[in-house]
Amino acid sequence: MHTISAIIRVKAGEETTMRDALMAVASHVAMNEPETLGFFISQSEDDPCLFTTYERFADRAAMDRHNGSDAVGVFFAVASPILDGPVTLVTAVEASAKA
Numbered sequence: 001m002h003t004i005s006a007i008i009r010v011k012a013g014e015e016t017t018m019r020d021a022l023m024a025v026a027s028h029v030a031m032n033e034p035e036t037l038g039f040f041i042s043q044s045e046d047d048p049c050l051f052t053t054y055e056r057f058a059d060r061a062a063m064d065r066h067n068g069s070d071a072v073g074v075f076f077a078v079a080s081p082i083l084d085g086p087v088t089l090v091t092a093v094e095a096s097a098k099a
Contacts, residue, residue, distance in 0.1 A: 001037070001056055001057065001058070001093065001094035001097070002056075002057040002058075002059060002060050002062070002063045002091070002092070002093060002094070003054065003055060003056050003057070003091070003092050003093070003094050004053070004054075004055040004057075004063065004089060004090070004091050004092075005052065005053070005054050005055075005089070005090045005092070006051075006052065006053040006055075006087055006088065006089050006090075007050070007051075007052055007087065007088040008050070008051040008052070008053070008079070008083070008087050009049055009050050009051075009083065009084045009085050010049050010051070010079075010082050010083060010084055011049070011082050011083070011084045012049055012084075014049075014082035015043070015048045015049060017078065017082055018051055018079065018082060019041075019043060019051070021074075021075050021078040021079055022041045022051065022053065022075070023041070024071065024074070024075065025039070025071050025072060025075050026039050026041060028069065028071035029066070029071075032069075032071075033062070033065070033066055033069075035057060035058040035059070035061075035062035035065070036055065036056070036057055036058075036062060036066050037056040037057065037058055038054065038055065038056035039053070039055050039056075040053060040054040040055070041053050042054075049084065056094065063091075
């Protein structure tokens, strides 16, 4: 299982725009990416400008298809101007999961 974890910080006042952009990707994933096995979005309770995602893919090819999708391209077009610093991405192979 391949995974991506992302830590995303947006400028104050842009929380709704980011949440909507992430939810659009999640909707695309649900309708079009059967090999994306999980796409989780979280927003910090303590800092609403801080978002995290955890994405699970059947294999590297599924991850590459997701990353190359139009939905991800649109997301970055929306997100880039509202980011408050760089996005931290960790690409990994899942070592353990509770089923």
